[in-house]
Amino acid sequence: MLKYTVNRLLSTIPVMIIVSIIVFMIVHLTPGNPAYLILGEDSSEESIAQLEKQLGLDQPIVVQFFDWFKNVITGDLGQSIYSSEPVLQIILDRLGPTFSLMMLSMTLALAIAIPAAIFVVWKRNTIVDPLFIFTSLLGVSIPEFWFAMLLVLGVAVAIPIFPVAGYVPIVESVNLWFYHLILPAIVLATVEIGLIARMLRDSMLDNVHQDYTKTVRAQGIKESMILMKYVFANALIPTTTVVGTMVAGLLGGAIIVETMFTIPGIGQLLIDSIHRRDYPVIQGVVLIIAGIYFLINLLIDLLYTFLDPRIRYD
Known part of the structure; x- marks a missing residue:
């Protein structure tokens, strides 16, 4: 039973990788700009671009995914864009x-x-x-x-x-x-x-x-x-x-x-x-x-x- 349990746990690795890719793509391809929502309607294009750069949202989506996934492997799910909390x-x-x-x-x-x-x-x-x-x-x-x-x-x-x-x-x-x-x-x-x-x-x-x-x-x-x-x-x-x-x-x-x-x-x-x-x-x-x-x-x-x-x- 121990061998079976270990094999089942190891099988979660490819499953979680696939889930990570799907979730990341769906979330980032959905219309909406977090920087715009944080700064509000009266914010300028320069301030929005600056916040996007600060949050790393100006990077290509592939780069964003690998940066995020690299941290997930170590148990770091990142920080909230809204509250900056872990x-x-x-x-x-x-x-x-x-x-x-x-x-x-x-x-x-x-x-x-x-x-x-x-x-x-x-x-x-x-x-x-x-x-x-x-x-x-x-x-x-x-x-x-x-x-x-x-x-x-x-x-x-x-x-x-x-x-x-x-x-x-x-x-x-x-x-x-x-x-x-x-x-x-x-x-x-x-x-x-x-x-x-x-x-x-x-x-x-x-x-x-x-x-x-x-x-x-x-x-x-x-x-x-x-x-x-x-x-x-x-x-x-x-x-x-x-x-x-x-x-x-x-x-x-x-x-x-x-x-x-x-x-x-x-x-x-x-x-x-x-x-x-x-x-x-x-x-x-x-x-x-x-x-x-x-x-x-x-x-x-x-x-x-x-x-x-x-x-x-x-």
Whole structure:
């Protein structure tokens, strides 16, 4: 397994190089001049040209890329054009709110999806099953920004139960942390609940009528015990794969949700940096997100060996 892990980590090098090139080209070929945005509309052409030279934006794009990539290899993501702060430090300061939102959303999704799927399989061939399918499809189909606006209007404006914006670190107050994050977490979890529950339900139904379950039933074991001890365990691998892809959905959804609820995470940072044409920050955020997604998928692959001892990567 160690050899497999090392090979997977080494395979990230060409992937991250390709991601770096694509992100750099997209960012720098997008219309907009950071120097013009910083100095304002009343600035002269001379002052804009001077600031471009100071920022290195007057160099050919190939030279700019290799200068930036040379620093990235050493762990230096550069400095923000807007604030002159180190990009890596800016991103690290914003990871806390994003990870808090993702963890709370994932906890809600798993806490609801897993019991719901088990209950539906237990009540299969009843009215519960079609109702579940309709509800899960509805949850997957709801646009996150639209659902967020409904929640804001319903339980934050019309009936002011929860705040519409802001964030409190968990180290300051757990109650306030949960109070500010529960609405955006519900928005992010809704789509994932439908995906996880539907996948777990389908996987469990595939195992319900297998020979091993018939043998266990013949021994007089209760159906609920069969579902929990045998069927659920064998349905975990495909469900775990969906949970791994869920991370990508949460990271993508966090960009929208953090902007709507004014949460100071990397999603909000990315949107603000795009508006400011802060190239180093945009590139750094995308690289960090790509790296996180790759590591999560690696952890999911390694988790398979614990869920099913028959799986060996050696």
